[in-house]
Amino acid sequence: MQHGKYRFIVGFLALPLGLYALFVVWPFIQSIYYSFTDWTGLSPEFKMVGLDNYRRMLDDEIFWKSLQHSLMFAVVLPLVTLSLALFFAFMINVGGRRRRGGPVVSGVRGSSFYKIVYFFPQVLSIAIVALLFAFAYNPDSGAINSLLRGVGLGSLQPLWLGDPNLALWCVMAVLVWSTVGFFVVLFSAGMASIPTDLYEAALLDGAGRATTFFRITLPLLWDTVQSGWVYMGILALGAESFAVVQIMTTGPGGPDYSTTVLVLYVYQKAFRDGQAAYATTIGVALLVVTLAFAAVVMRLGRRERLEY
Amino acid sequence: MGSTSAENNGAVGTSGVGRRDLIKRSAALGLISVPAMSFLSACASSGGDSGGEKAKAGTKTAKNPLAVNDSAPMEFVLFDGGFGKEYAEDAVKIYEKDFPKAKVKFAATQKIQSTLQPRFNQGTPPDLIDNSGAEQMDMGVLASKNQLTDLTPLLDAPSYDDPAKKVRDTLRPGIVEMGQLDGSPVWILYYAYTVYGVWYSQKALDSLDEQYPETWDQMLAVCAKAKKKGMAGWTYAGKYPYYLPFSLYPMIGKVGGREVLDAIDNLEPNAWKHPAVKACFDAYYELQQKGYVLKGTPGLDHIQSQTAWAEGKALFIPNGSWVENESANVIPKDFDLAVSAPTGLDSSDKLPFGTIWASGGEPFIVPAKGKNAAGGMEQLRIMLSEASSKNFTGKVKSLTAYNGGTDGITLTPGLKSGVAALEKAGDNVVNPRIQDWYVQLQKEQIGVAGLGEMMAGRITPAEAIKKIQGFADAAAKDSSIKHYKHQ
Numbered sequence: 001m002q003h004g005k006y007r008f009i010v011g012f013l014a015l016p017l018g019l020y021a022l023f024v025v026w027p028f029i030q031s032i033y034y035s036f037t038d039w040t041g042l043s044p045e046f047k048m049v050g051l052d053n054y055r056r057m058l059d060d061e062i063f064w065k066s067l068q069h070s071l072m073f074a075v076v077l078p079l080v081t082l083s084l085a086l087f088f089a090f091m092i093n094v095g096g097r098r099r100r101g102g103p104v105v106s107g108v109r110g111s112s113f114y115k116i117v118y119f120f121p122q123v124l125s126i127a128i129v130a131l132l133f134a135f136a137y138n139p140d141s142g143a144i145n146s147l148l149r150g151v152g153l154g155s156l157q158p159l160w161l162g163d164p165n166l167a168l169w170c171v172m173a174v175l176v177w178s179t180v181g182f183f184v185v186l187f188s189a190g191m192a193s194i195p196t197d198l199y200e201a202a203l204l205d206g207a208g209r210a211t212t213f214f215r216i217t218l219p220l221l222w223d224t225v226q227s228g229w230v231y232m233g234i235l236a237l238g239a240e241s242f243a244v245v246q247i248m249t250t251g252p253g254g255p256d257y258s259t260t261v262l263v264l265y266v267y268q269k270a271f272r273d274g275q276a277a278y279a280t281t282i283g284v285a286l287l288v289v290t291l292a293f294a295a296v297v298m299r300l301g302r303r304e305r306l307e308y
Numbered sequence: 309m310g311s312t313s314a315e316n317n318g319a320v321g322t323s324g325v326g327r328r329d330l331i332k333r334s335a336a337l338g339l340i341s342v343p344a345m346s347f348l349s350a351c352a353s354s355g356g357d358s359g360g361e362k363a364k365a366g367t368k369t370a371k372n373p374l375a376v377n378d379s380a381p382m383e384f385v386l387f388d389g390g391f392g393k394e395y396a397e398d399a400v401k402i403y404e405k406d407f408p409k410a411k412v413k414f415a416a417t418q419k420i421q422s423t424l425q426p427r428f429n430q431g432t433p434p435d436l437i438d439n440s441g442a443e444q445m446d447m448g449v450l451a452s453k454n455q456l457t458d459l460t461p462l463l464d465a466p467s468y469d470d471p472a473k474k475v476r477d478t479l480r481p482g483i484v485e486m487g488q489l490d491g492s493p494v495w496i497l498y499y500a501y502t503v504y505g506v507w508y509s510q511k512a513l514d515s516l517d518e519q520y521p522e523t524w525d526q527m528l529a530v531c532a533k534a535k536k537k538g539m540a541g542w543t544y545a546g547k548y549p550y551y552l553p554f555s556l557y558p559m560i561g562k563v564g565g566r567e568v569l570d571a572i573d574n575l576e577p578n579a580w581k582h583p584a585v586k587a588c589f590d591a592y593y594e595l596q597q598k599g600y601v602l603k604g605t606p607g608l609d610h611i612q613s614q615t616a617w618a619e620g621k622a623l624f625i626p627n628g629s630w631v632e633n634e635s636a637n638v639i640p641k642d643f644d645l646a647v648s649a650p651t652g653l654d655s656s657d658k659l660p661f662g663t664i665w666a667s668g669g670e671p672f673i674v675p676a677k678g679k680n681a682a683g684g685m686e687q688l689r690i691m692l693s694e695a696s697s698k699n700f701t702g703k704v705k706s707l708t709a710y711n712g713g714t715d716g717i718t719l720t721p722g723l724k725s726g727v728a729a730l731e732k733a734g735d736n737v738v739n740p741r742i743q744d745w746y747v748q749l750q751k752e753q754i755g756v757a758g759l760g761e762m763m764a765g766r767i768t769p770a771e772a773i774k775k776i777q778g779f780a781d782a783a784a785k786d787s788s789i790k791h792y793k794h795q
Contacts, residue, residue: 042445043453044429056788138612139604140621162546162607162764250547254756255606255764271421273748274446275788 028287034280041276053281062257062265063282067289069168070262073175073241074293078232081176082225085183088118090213092184093191094199105199115188118181126178126240130247133174137161137248161249164258171244171259175236183228190224191217219303226301230294237290238263262286363680371406373465374682374689379409382683383434385424387441388416390630391500391670391704396438398699399691403683406690410683421445428455433675436684438499440670447671448745448790451495457674458493462685468693475692482739483709486668490792497688498668500700501707503629503647503726504554505664510644510721512539512623520648522661524591527651531600534623541600543622545610549763550755552592553740555626558665559650560588561738565658570794573741575784580777587653589762589769596765606764618643628669632705632722645722647729663736664729668709745792746783753779 035053039046057063092111108114121129136143137160145157161167194217202212218225235241242263246252253260253268262282270279363380366372382403386396393416400414413434417423421443427433428445433455439445450456463476463484476484480501487496506520513520516534521527531541545551561569564584571579595601602622605613611634617625618638625631632645639645649664674684690696697710702717707726714727730737742750754776762772783789 040446040449040453041425042428042449043455044431045453134609137607139607140602140612140616145604157604159604159607159764162604164761164766250549250606250760251752251756253752254547254760256757256761257752268748271425271443272446273789274449278788 031280031283034277035284037277039277039280040274041270041279042274046277049277053278056278057281057285062260063262063285065257066260066262066265066282067285069260070237070241070286070289072168073172073236073261074233074289077172077175077179077236078229080172081180081232082183082228084176085180085187085228086218086221086225088114088180088184089187089191090209090217093188094212094217095209105196115184118184120181121178122181124178126243127247129174129178130244133170133177133244134161134248137170162255164255167249167255167259171241171248174244174248175240179232179235179240183232186228187221187224190221194220222301222303226297229301230297233293233297234290237261237286237293242267262289361679363683365682370466370471372686374461374686376407376410376682376686377680378407380680380683381411381413382436382680382687383413383678384415384436384684384687385420385434385438386414386416387420387438387444387670388418389441390633391700391706395696395700395703396691399687399696402690402696403687406686407683419443428675428677431677433678434684435674435678435680436687437673437675438670439496439673444671446747447496447673448489448792450673451489451493452790455676456495457676457678457681457685458495459487459497459674459685459688460492460494462497462688463494465685465689468689469695475689478692478711479709480668480707480711481737482666483668485795486739486741486744487671488795489790496671496673497709498671499688499691499709500669501666501709502669503664503666503707503729504558504627505647505649505729506555506624506651507617507627507631507645507647507722508624509620510646511642512620516623520646521651523654524651525654527591528594528598528600530623531595531598535600539620540602540605540622542595542624543602543605543608543613543617544626544763545608545613546604546606546760546764547609548751548755549606549760550751551610551626552755552759552763553626553743553750554628554665555650556588556592556759557740558663558738559591559652560584561665561740562650562652562659562661562663562736563588563657566738569738569740572780573745574793575746575780575791577781577784578777580773580780584658586769586773589772591653593762593769596763601763606760614638629706629722629726630669632720643721645720646725647722648725649729649733659736662729662732662734663738664733665739666730666733666737667739669706741792741794746789748789749779749783753783 034046036048036050037046038049038052092107092114094105094107096106096108096111139145139157139159139162142160144160148154148156158166160170198216198220199212202216207215241261245259245261245264246267249255249259253264263286266279266282266286269275269282363377365375366377366380368375372378384396384400386393396416397414400412404410404412418441420437420439420441424433424437424445428450439447447456463474465475467473467475467478469478483498483501484494486498487494489495508520513530516530516537518530518533521530527541534541557569564582568579568582568584571582572585602613602616608616613625614627614631614635615638616622618635618640629647632639649662652661652663672688674681674688678684691700692708692710694710694713697708697713698717700706700708701714701723705720705723707714707723719727742754758772758776758779761767761775762769767775784791
């Protein structure tokens, strides 16, 4: 019955692949083409300039700074977000104390409430979240410094987004806050599909929470964690980091270039400085970084798949 | 000023998807969501000049000196910002009355560049644009790529009110020069007229028993007095420190003379190393060092700092005349808003007290590839009439490029004070062009990385000057930006 199998598959895939090629692959090719021109973005006239844009990019200090920050985003954000999400999901689903007459595996008390609390930021647009936090970080009358004053730490009044040593971390914290809930739900779903007998067996053998987590939950959840990592990393390299940096930070991108990221730099070059071709060049660099990131995560995370 | 950007977080729970699918899917996702790229080429050019035919010229008459084709459609896109759109709608009504057969398409948007960039690339831009706001298109690039119409015919046409007077002669000083980028063509017509300086509450100053300080020693004394009363001397838009130059640049001009500012604009080597620059930087730095700047200011944005200032937490703020409209809802009724030319150093300054920065705002352009350039210019001519100018000033509390037009309307306190400051300044109006010539240099490098860091107390004036001179030298060498010189 293998006869015609490929034709069958191709028949189904032709349309989505065509759309994908037209709206995703083709713009990429176009962008790469534009990176070899001196297109301004404001006029249809341009000419080929060869590798000039790339040469310029390699000499561009701000490009390197943005790259560094973007890589920080891609490494630190998934690490923090996923660790937190794993912890929360574990506590919600598995980590509860065993109650008499209750199920063998259960979450801490009030876990369904926590689930909603964690997921709540997901319903807010990132632009709103960024604005809210911009107010909270206001060093004069913002919630955080007011809180510090309230608990008697009045001498400690950081500038938050106004301090080049803190600004990047402040921005990252906002992204962690707004995305962790999604992964709690994702991991919860993953944990729900782990057979309970495995936990029962572990409990009979006297395993504690930590052992259960590292020996059963994490290995069986590994695939989900890995895709979560890639997904989060791409978000961190792209849209999300742009929104928070553009809305929240000084300049934007400051103070003193302390929060500039690659996407923001693309945007500024294309839509502020009238240098669309140079922007596409940085876009190409971002493409390379993103693909490399995904490849590295996939490779490092490769493990033997457990079937159950 | 400032900008917002909406970005949707479209992540939705995918618990229904098997884990193995997810991993494959996320690989594909990597390709999809590499951002910006497809976004950019979405507005890529279709190439060629598909502009279509231009409207035929009409007949030139006394009432129609620009020879507008009275039946040709005209399209006008306005930046819908702090000044709103009503004033332009009113002017459009006049155009429609003058040319009843013409169909006028009017649109107001905050997204100038995202709306119009594709149309420039296709060669089908509208006939008149208010190119303003956070998404302002780079005028130097537009001009150098032959996308703009030379507005000289408009300036040489008779004015709307008086056929014996050219439009050129009805404008405030500096407006025509500002519209020239290089050489004689006039590419831009700035419609609003902004007074920059130090803004304060006359009432607060009175409560301290003080006059506005004319020398820096007096300034420090006023700030010390205010501090005793629990009020900071200064605040500024810490997140956008490029507001500081609104009072700092004219101060440099006052202390060292116009040549210093011109050298800075021309990106001359060592322009920033002039002693006047150092003296003014030191003066501002002293405010910070003595604790006269509102605590936390480097972390405030323009709205937050203006609010703190309106609440009486700080006495002075460097700003432009739009602040009266922008902060209208936080400024108390008895605030008695006033603006002053910046305080100088002492009596050895080159220019007298009163030297102020005033210049055009709201740049209007007539695209070269539009179909009805004459119509666009005629619309501008209507807006530059006395009646339209008065209408604008009355509605949005700002002056226009039209010289005069304030008689018979009740001026708000800030506007009144601005007019008085202009009168006092006389010829001593400076207009540093670095602001519109080199946007990145002015905002990001001088503003955020230089002045912002200095006023946050993280670098000294000497370090700031060295840093800024480095940025200016780099900009002078950068072949990807267009360079200008004062004529």
